[in-house]
Amino acid sequence: MDVTQYFDYALMAMLLAVGVAIIRLRNLFAIVMLTGVYSLLSAAWFTSLDALDVGFTEAAVGAGISTVLLLAAMLLTSRECDKVSSARHWAALAVCLAAGAALFYALPDMPVYGAADSPANSGVGMDYMMRTGEELFIPNVVTAILGSYRGFDTMGEVFVVFAAGVGVALLMGLSGRRREEDE
Numbered sequence: 001m002d003v004t005q006y007f008d009y010a011l012m013a014m015l016l017a018v019g020v021a022i023i024r025l026r027n028l029f030a031i032v033m034l035t036g037v038y039s040l041l042s043a044a045w046f047t048s049l050d051a052l053d054v055g056f057t058e059a060a061v062g063a064g065i066s067t068v069l070l071l072a073a074m075l076l077t078s079r080e081c082d083k084v085s086s087a088r089h090w091a092a093l094a095v096c097l098a099a100g101a102a103l104f105y106a107l108p109d110m111p112v113y114g115a116a117d118s119p120a121n122s123g124v125g126m127d128y129m130m131r132t133g134e135e136l137f138i139p140n141v142v143t144a145i146l147g148s149y150r151g152f153d154t155m156g157e158v159f160v161v162f163a164a165g166v167g168v169a170l171l172m173g174l175s176g177r178r179r180e181e182d183e
Contacts, residue, residue, distance in 0.1 A: 011045040039063035
C-alpha cells in the first residue's frame with residue numbers, strides 16, 4: 001500500500017470523527033466551527049486525490065464563506081438547539097443507510113481510479129488535454145478549461161452565486177425592517 005493511501009484513510013477517519021461530533025453536539029457555535037473543520041479536512045482529502053480545483057473551492061466556500069454565513073445566521077437564533085425526538089434520529093439513520101446502500105450498489109460500475117479508458121480520460125476530456133497547450137499556452141488545464149473553453153458557463157455560475165447572495169441580503173434586510181415596524 002502507498003503512503004498516500006494511509007494519509008487518505010487517516011483523513012477519512014478524521015472526517016468520520018468530526019461528522020459524529022457534529023451530530024452529537026447541541027451547541028450551535030461548536031457545530032458551526034466543526035463544519036468549518038470538516039470542510040478543511042475535505043479540502044485536504046480532495047488535494048490528496050489530486051483534485052486541487054475542488055479542494056480549493058471546498059476550502060474557500062465550505063470553510064470560508066459558509067462558516068461566516070452560518071455564524072451570521074447563528075446571531076439571529078439561540079445558542080443551543082432544541083431536543084429532537086428519537087423517531088427523527090431513526091428516520092435520518094434510515095435515509096442515510098438507504099443512500100449508502102445505493103452508493104455501494106453503484107460502486108462496481110465506477111471506473112478504476114486513473115484508468116485510461118474511463119469516461120473522464122476519453123472523449124472531450126482528452127480533446128481538451130491535447131488542445132489546451134497548443135491553443136491557450138496555459139499550464140494548468142483546469143484553469144484553461146474554466147477560464148477559456150467554459151468561460152461563459154463560469155460567468156453564469158458567478159452570476160447565480162451573486163444573485164443568491166443578493167437575495168439573502170435582501171431577505172435579511174426585509175426581515176429587519178418588519179421587526180422595526182412591528183415595534
